[in-house]
Every structure is written in structure tokens, then in C-alpha cells.
Amino acid sequence: MAMLEVNDIHTYYGNIHALQGVSLEVEEGEIVTLIGANGAGKTTTLRTISKLLTPRQGNILFEGEDIAQYAPHEMVFKGVAMVPEGRGVFARLTVAENLDMGAFSRDDTKGIKQDLERVFTLFPRLKERRSQVAGTLSGGEQQMLATGRALMAHPRLMLMDEPSMGLAPILVEDTFKTIKAINEEGTTILLVEQNATMAFSVADRGYVLQTGEIVLDDTAENLKANEMVQKAYLGIE
Amino acid sequence: MFNKSIDIRDVIINGLLAGLISLSLSVIGLIALLSEREIISGLFTTGHIFLVGAPFAMAYVTAGKVLSEEKSKALGYGLLIGVVASVFIVVLTTLATFFDIRRFLVNVTPVLIEFLTFGKSLLIGNILIVVMMGVIGLVGAGLRILPEQFKHPLTSGLGWTIILGMFSEILASRIRAFFGRGVHKLIFTGKAFNVVSATILLVLIVGFTYWNDLRKKDQPEKEEVNDQTDGTKKRLQRIKMGVFGVLLLIAPLLLGTYLTEVTNNVGLYILMGLGLNIVVGFAGLLDLGYVGFFAVGAYVMGVLTSEGALGLGFTFWTALPVAVLASTLAGVILGIPVLGMRGDYLAIVTMGFGEIIRILALSDLLKPYIGGAQGVLQIPKPELFGLTLLHPRHIYYIILVGVLIAVYVSWRLRDSRLGRQWMALREDEDVAEAMGINLVSTKLLAFGIGAFFGGLSGAIFASKLSSIFPHSFNLVVSINVLSLIIVGGLGSLPGVIVGALILVGLPELLREFAEHRMLMYGILLIVMMLSKPEGFIPSKVLQRELHAHEEPEPVSSD
Structure with missing residues (x-):
């Protein structure tokens, strides 16, 4: 049984048929990426999985349980x-307060x-800046904070929405290294990306x-070699 | 506002602006009204303060833009501002003497012109006003360039003397009540200070501030030497709290009937402010219909207890929980349809809710139950142990208990789990939800608890006034409560109290303001938002946000 099973979901924004039957599976321990152009429905898929949107049709099973309930x-x-997406940190709160908010669902001190500790080991930068207001962090640091905050909930499945968006190339590489590291520590990841090259690398x-x-x-290997993918997403003619 | 160094053109523009403000305050009639309120008997009045306030402030600000070594330049600029500003007044008095300008400017009365020319002839009066404003500009600039150790004592001395002088009528009546006619005669001539007592007061305040500043300067060194000061400090804190508590308890005795009544009105607004602060300040839900909950509390109290035809025979104490519960419920009911709304849309819908409540109260449909336009009459005062709580000082204690409960609840909630949920909701609704926060319960609790205190305030209001009418519950009440929270500092508890004192207490004491109240509100809000947008006593988060750019820039890696 896969950890996450998305079966033929149809999600609408009013009358706009945004997802027209999306099915996918994520096995425990994997990094699975979802790539596509602007407006293809990547973010909509993530928002449907995290229940911020409700599909009109189809179901989503997390660890075998229907999440509709x-x-x-x-x-x-x-x-x-x-x-x-867009790093969504609490701009007026400090780094420490943001991380504290991430653990909101837990009470095991x-x-x-x-x-x-784990977050500070992954992102030493955040430890240095822990009493700084999040809104004054640089773009890369805000991405670290958003990722760290999600980790504070100690998730088994982490949904990441375009972590590379608006970052300088050198930081993009760092970001994906961290994603790999988080995955190797046992967190399953569903990664939405426009930067297909980087996404396939992890x-x-x-x-x-x-x-x-x-x-x-x-598999990522095969997709990278696929002619259509190369043309449309990897910029290889 | 202006960061570049200042040249003569800017100075003249500032002078013109200051003059324009003085002129406006004159022609709207405020200066003439305030000229009745003496500060130092026979010498100068609150009217003078408002007349020269703008040039004084402008000279003070302008002098601050001049390099600190160019002292004579700063003084010259101050003088120039005063003189330029006075031109407006000269033109006004001259025009008023030779033409009948009262036809368009109804408030340019002979009384005003007499005031502006100091009761002298036009020529002498005009010379006097130019000289006076020039001197005021000079003083404003001079004050600014003084070294810090003199500047602070002098400004607070002048400020407090003027403020106490403005309210000398009340002060005088209190002093007569406690110390008798003899002491009163010594300090006051008529309703205002005499020259001697005002000078003594000024010297005392300046002296005390100077001494206090010196003491504070010494203190940090002491702390390093001696660790025991921490314990002493705590004890001192406790003594301060104790004194404050006793003062709160005996306040009605000190204040007398009139001031207690004013305090009660302020108290009801504090109660509403604390409630709305939960909704707007903590949870960030902009609610413009808050008066609706106040109305529900008042009407439930009125209808349940009224001794008139509508009444149901409840006592104040049995009706109070019903009234408060009803408004809490109203809060939750309003919350449900607006769960999905944000920002501007939420503000508009809640505003509509407030109006619906008022129109329902006014309607013929509900007239048989709640009296329509005639309102609810004959609402009895509360009784306690067989004693009817008739006097304002009795009501004072009820309101005090209410405010203390509201302060305690707000304070505890702010640091609780729910408080953090509100904080996350205020900062970013989507992220809060992704963080595992139940938006539905978080929002409904904010609306419900906020409405609880609005209803409590309304219930006490109904009993205090003995009768309620729909027109007491219009939009202006919501705006007032919102303004006092913003002026005090959004999300800050002491801020609510300071805001209510300034926006509700002051206009009550300065009755001359009554017809200009909204104008003063507007001016105060604009000035506040430009100069101190975080409010008088800002909350931690707001302070951080609005002054983030003043912190050292973070070293950026990208």
C-alpha cells in the first residue's frame, strides 16, 4: 500500500475545471516530483491533498485512510x-516564533x-538569526524558515510547493541538497517544481x-531521457 | 518626513503651513470657544495655546533639521516661522475690520477678532500678534537646540503646566472640596491658576524631572555593582501596584461626581475597546459592526429588567448573564457567515451587521417587544444587598470589576495557545491553516469573546442610563472604539486604556470640542498615523514591524 494514493480527483475553482482526473501515488521514503508549466494544476493538486481545497470527484488516501473526513x-x-508557495512565512514574527508555530499541532515538549535542534543543524543560518523578524530575512533564508517550520510538525509526508521559486541559482542547489538530506532522514516528500532539471536530480x-x-x-531517470519532457521542460531540442 | 537639510524656502513653506493651521482653527470658531478656558488667570487661555501651537511645533521640528552647530540659524528659522505664520492672522483681523466677512465665515465673530487683537486697536493688536508668534517660534526653536538634560525637564514642565492649566476648572473644584476655600484662593483666581501658582508648578515639575533624569542616569551603574537591587526592584514594583490598586478603589472619592461620571463613560469604552481588541488586535479580523454587540447587551438588559410596559421583571444581576450570553451568541452567529471573508469584505459585512441591529431596534416589526424609536424606558439601577446603586460612584465599581476581568482575560488569552492561534491567523490565514490551526473555531472564539465584553459594556450602559434608544447605537460608536484601539496601539492592553482616555475622556472634559469632535478625531488620527503609526503604547509585534527598517540591515547571502 502506498503512503499517499490520489485517485482520479477533479477539483474546481467555481466553474473552472482545474484538475481533470489526477491520479498519483507516493511510496513511503520516496521523493516524488510533480512538474508542469504555469497553470497546469501543480499547486492545486498540493492544496487538494492538504485539504485546503476539496475535490468534487475522486478520493485521496493517506496511509490507507480516506482524508475526506x-x-x-x-x-x-x-x-x-x-x-x-512563495515561502509564506509569518513576516512580522521572529524566526523562533515561526518555528514555534510549526510545532503547533504537538505537545511533546x-x-x-x-x-x-534538527532544524538548526540543517539550517545553521536560522540559529544565528533566531530572534530576527522573518520579513527581514533574505529570500533563501525565508525558504529555509518555511521548510524548517514544516519540519517542526514532524511530518511523515512533506508537501513542498516550488521551493526554488525566485532564488538565486546557487541557493537553488543548496535547497535541493537539503531536500535530499531531509528525505534521507526518513521524511517522504512530494515536490512540486517548475525547475525540472533540479527536481529530477533528487x-x-x-x-x-x-x-x-x-x-x-x-522514474526520474526515464523522464529525464524522455523526448517530450526534454523539449518542453528541460529546454533540450 | 524631510531628510535633506533645510533651506530658507522650506522654512517659509513651513511657516505658511503653520499659519494656515492657526487660521483654520480660528475661522472654524475653535479658538474663540477655547478662549473662554483660562490657563493663567487674566494672562493666557487655551485659545492662545491652540493659536500658537502650530507655529511652535513647526519651529521645534524645523530647528531639528538644522545642523546642531548652527544655533543662531535655527533660532532665526524659528523666528521666521512665527512671523510668517502670524501674517495669516494679521490678514484675517484686517479683513474682518474693513469688510463684512462674517457673511461667509460665520465664526469670525467680534469676540474672535477682539481675542486676536488682544482687545487693542487693529494696528497695535497686529503688531502684538506678530511679535508674539515670532517669540513663540523663537522659543520653539530654542527649546529644540537646548542640550538634552535641559530640554526634557523644560518640555515636560511646560507641557504639564499647560495640561493642568487647561483642566484647572476641575482641579480647582477638587481642591476646594478637599482643602477648603482658603487653599483654593491661594492657588486659583476664579477658575484658573494665578501667575504665582503657575510659576511654582512649572518650577516644581522642571525641578522634579531634572532630578529624576539625573537619578535614572546613575542607576544602571548601581545595578552592575549590586545584585540585590533586583529584589528591591520587585518590592518597589509591588508597592507601586498596591498604591495604584488603592487609587483605583478610592478614585470616586477623589474625583467627585462629575469626574466619576466621565470616568464611567471612559470605562465603558475601555470595556468595548478590550473586546474589540481581541477581534481586531489579536485575531486581525477587521470588525466595523462592533456596536451591534453593545446594542444586543443593552437591549437584552433593558427589556429583561424594565419596569415599564415592556419589562419582564428580571433584576440587574439575573439579567446580566443573559445579556452577556446573548451578545456572545450574536458574535458567534455573525462569525459564521463571514468565516470565509477577509480584509475589506469582512469590514463591510460586519458594518452591515451593526446597521441591521440598529435598524431592527428601530423597526415597527419589533416595536411591541423592544419599543422601536421610543426605545426602552424605566430600566432600574442595579441593587446590591438591598441597596440601590444610584450614584455614579456605585456604577464606577461595577465598571471597574468588568474592566479588571476584561484586562485579566485578555492578558491571559494573549499568551495562551488560543492567543498564538489568533496571532497566526492575523499574520497569515493560509499559512496558519497549513500549520494545523482550526480556522473555524479560532475565528468564532475571537468573535464570541470580543462580543462578550461588548455585551457586558452594553448591559451596564443600559442600567446606567435608565433608558436606551436606537440612535445610541449607530456606526460612530464602532468607529470610536476602533479609533481608540488604533490610537492606543493595536493589540496592546494598556494602549486600549490610554486610547479611551484620550479619545473619550479628553473631549468630555474639553466640552468646547463637542461640535468639533469628529474634526479633532480626524486630525489626531492623521497625525498619529504619520508620526507614530504603532500607537501610543504599541504591542511588541507592531513595534517590530513598523520599525523594522530602523534595525541594522541583515547581511544578505543572495
Whole structure:
């Protein structure tokens, strides 16, 4: 049984049919990437999985359980954490307060402390800046903070929405190294990306989303070699 | 506002601006009204303060833009500002003497012109006003360039003397009540200070501030030497709290009936402010219909206890929990339809809710139950142990208890788990949800608890006034409460109290302001938002946000 099973979901924004039957699977311990152009429905898929949107049709199973019964905030308690697009940090709160908010769903003081250590080990920068207001961090640091905050919920599945967006190339590389490291420590990751080259470099498998439908799914290796993918997403003629 | 160094053109523009402000205050009639309020008997009045306030402030600010070594330049600029500003007044008095300008400017009365020319002839009066404003500009600039150890004592001395002088009428009546006619005669001539007592007061305050500054300067060194000061400090803190508590308890005795009544009005607004502060300050939900909950509390109290035809025979104490519960419920009910709304949309819908409540109260439909436009009459005062709490000082204690509860609850909630949920909600709704925060319960609790205190305030209001009418519950009340929170500092508890004292207490004491109240509100809000947007006593987060750019820039890696 896969950790996450998305079965033929159709999500709408009013009358706009944004997801037209998306199915995908994420096995425990994997990094799975979802690539596609602007407006293909990548973020919509993530928001549907984290229950911020409700599909009109189809179902989503997390560890075998249909998530339809849960409210959005309960998904965090189930072990699904999201790193929102555009880094979504609490701009007026300090780094420490942001991280503290990430552990909102938990009350095991000891575990929270351990995870805080883990976040500070992954991102020493955050430790230096822990009393700085998040809004004054640089773009790369804000991405670290958003990722660290999601880790504070101690998720089993982490949904990441375009972590490379708006970052300088050198930072993009660092970001993906961290993603790999987090995964190696045992967190399953579903990664939405436009930067297909980088995404394939860390992912085990990938899905290609086009105008609300999955058009391709394969291992990252095979996708990288796929002619259509090369043309459309990797910029190779 | 202006960071570049200042040249003569800017100075003249500043002078013109200051003059324009003085002129406006004159022609709207405020100066003439305030000229009745003496500060030092026979010498100068609150009218003078408002007349020269703008040139004084402008000279003070302008002098600060001049390099610190160019002292004579700063003084010259101050003088220039005063003289330029006075031109407006000269033109006004001259025009008023030769033409009938009262036809367009109804407030340019002979009384005003007499005041502006110091009761002298036009020529002499005009010379006097130019000289006076020039001197004021000079003083403003001079004060600014003084070294810090003199500047602070002098400004606070002048400030406090003027403020106490403005309220000398009340002060005088209190002093007569406690110390008798003899002492009163010694300090006051009529309703105002005499020259001697004002000078003594000024010297005392300047002296005390100077001494206090010196003491503070010494203190940090002491702390390093001696660790025991921490314990002493705590004890001192406790003594201060104790004194403050006793003062709160005996306040009605010190204040007398009139001031207690004013305090009660302020107290009701503090109660509403604390409630709305939970909704707007903590949870960031902009609610413009807050008066609706105040109205629900008042009407439930009124209808349940009224001794008139509408009444249901409850006592104040049995009706109070019902009234408060009803408004809490109203808060939750309002919360449900607006769960999905944000920002501007939320503000508009809640504003509509407030109006709906008022229109329902006014409607013929509900007239048989809540009296329509005639309102609810004959609401009894509360009774306690067979004693009817008739006097304002009795009501004072009820309001005091309410405010203390509201302060305690707000303070505890702010640092609680729920408080953190509100904080996350205020900062970013989407991220808060992704963080595992239940938006539905978080929002409804904010609306409900906020409405609880609004309803409590309304219930006490109904009993205090003995009758309630729909027109007491219009939009202006919501705006007032929101303004006092913003002026005090959004999300800050002491801020609510300071805001209520300034926006509700002051206009009550300066009755001349009554017809200019909204104008003064507007001016105060604009000035506040430009100069101190975080409010008088800002909360931690707001302070950080609005002054983030003043912190050293972070070293950026990208």
C-alpha cells in the first residue's frame, strides 16, 4: 500500500475545471516530483491533498485512510505538512516564533526540542538569526524558515510547493541538497517544481501535469531521457 | 518626513503651513470657544495655546533639521516661522475690520477678532500678534537646540503646566472640596491658576524631572555593582501596584461626581475597546459592526429588567448573564457567515451587521417587544444587598470589576495557545491553516469573546442610563472604539486604556470640542498615523514591524 494514493480527483475553482482526473501515488521514503508549466494544476493538486481545497470527484488516501473526513487543520495532526508557495512565512514574527508555530499541532515538549535542534543543524543560518523578524530575512533564508517550520510538525509526508521559486541559482542547489538530506532522514516528500532539471536530480519518480491532467509518469531517470519532457521542460531540442 | 537639510524656502513653506493651521482653527470658531478656558488667570487661555501651537511645533521640528552647530540659524528659522505664520492672522483681523466677512465665515465673530487683537486697536493688536508668534517660534526653536538634560525637564514642565492649566476648572473644584476655600484662593483666581501658582508648578515639575533624569542616569551603574537591587526592584514594583490598586478603589472619592461620571463613560469604552481588541488586535479580523454587540447587551438588559410596559421583571444581576450570553451568541452567529471573508469584505459585512441591529431596534416589526424609536424606558439601577446603586460612584465599581476581568482575560488569552492561534491567523490565514490551526473555531472564539465584553459594556450602559434608544447605537460608536484601539496601539492592553482616555475622556472634559469632535478625531488620527503609526503604547509585534527598517540591515547571502 502506498503512503499517499490520489485517485482520479477533479477539483474546481467555481466553474473552472482545474484538475481533470489526477491520479498519483507516493511510496513511503520516496521523493516524488510533480512538474508542469504555469497553470497546469501543480499547486492545486498540493492544496487538494492538504485539504485546503476539496475535490468534487475522486478520493485521496493517506496511509490507507480516506482524508475526506478530515478538516484542513487535522491533516497536520495526521502527519502531512506543507511548505507553502512563495515561502509564506509569518513576516512580522521572529524566526523562533515561526518555528514555534510549526510545532503547533504537538505537545511533546521533548520531541519539539529535538526537532528544533534538527532544524538548526540543517539550517545553521536560522540559529544565528533566531530572534530576527522573518520579513527581514533574505529570500533563501525565508525558504529555509518555511521548510524548517514544516519540519517542526514532524511530518511523515512533506508537501513542498516550488521551493526554488525566485532564488538565486546557487541557493537553488543548496535547497535541493537539503531536500535530499531531509528525505534521507526518513521524511517522504512530494515536490512540486517548475525547475525540472533540479527536481529530477533528487527525485525517485516523477509525474508530468498538463492542463489538469497527468500525461506522463515514470522514474526520474526515464523522464529525464524522455523526448517530450526534454523539449518542453528541460529546454533540450 | 524631510531628510535633506533645510533651506530658507522650506522654512517659509513651513511657516505658511503653520499659519494656515492657526487660521483654520480660528475661522472654524475653535479658538474663540477655547478662549473662554483660562490657563493663567487674566494672562493666557487655551485659545492662545491652540493659536500658537502650530507655529511652535513647526519651529521645534524645523530647528531639528538644522545642523546642531548652527544655533543662531535655527533660532532665526524659528523666528521666521512665527512671523510668517502670524501674517495669516494679521490678514484675517484686517479683513474682518474693513469688510463684512462674517457673511461667509460665520465664526469670525467680534469676540474672535477682539481675542486676536488682544482687545487693542487693529494696528497695535497686529503688531502684538506678530511679535508674539515670532517669540513663540523663537522659543520653539530654542527649546529644540537646548542640550538634552535641559530640554526634557523644560518640555515636560511646560507641557504639564499647560495640561493642568487647561483642566484647572476641575482641579480647582477638587481642591476646594478637599482643602477648603482658603487653599483654593491661594492657588486659583476664579477658575484658573494665578501667575504665582503657575510659576511654582512649572518650577516644581522642571525641578522634579531634572532630578529624576539625573537619578535614572546613575542607576544602571548601581545595578552592575549590586545584585540585590533586583529584589528591591520587585518590592518597589509591588508597592507601586498596591498604591495604584488603592487609587483605583478610592478614585470616586477623589474625583467627585462629575469626574466619576466621565470616568464611567471612559470605562465603558475601555470595556468595548478590550473586546474589540481581541477581534481586531489579536485575531486581525477587521470588525466595523462592533456596536451591534453593545446594542444586543443593552437591549437584552433593558427589556429583561424594565419596569415599564415592556419589562419582564428580571433584576440587574439575573439579567446580566443573559445579556452577556446573548451578545456572545450574536458574535458567534455573525462569525459564521463571514468565516470565509477577509480584509475589506469582512469590514463591510460586519458594518452591515451593526446597521441591521440598529435598524431592527428601530423597526415597527419589533416595536411591541423592544419599543422601536421610543426605545426602552424605566430600566432600574442595579441593587446590591438591598441597596440601590444610584450614584455614579456605585456604577464606577461595577465598571471597574468588568474592566479588571476584561484586562485579566485578555492578558491571559494573549499568551495562551488560543492567543498564538489568533496571532497566526492575523499574520497569515493560509499559512496558519497549513500549520494545523482550526480556522473555524479560532475565528468564532475571537468573535464570541470580543462580543462578550461588548455585551457586558452594553448591559451596564443600559442600567446606567435608565433608558436606551436606537440612535445610541449607530456606526460612530464602532468607529470610536476602533479609533481608540488604533490610537492606543493595536493589540496592546494598556494602549486600549490610554486610547479611551484620550479619545473619550479628553473631549468630555474639553466640552468646547463637542461640535468639533469628529474634526479633532480626524486630525489626531492623521497625525498619529504619520508620526507614530504603532500607537501610543504599541504591542511588541507592531513595534517590530513598523520599525523594522530602523534595525541594522541583515547581511544578505543572495
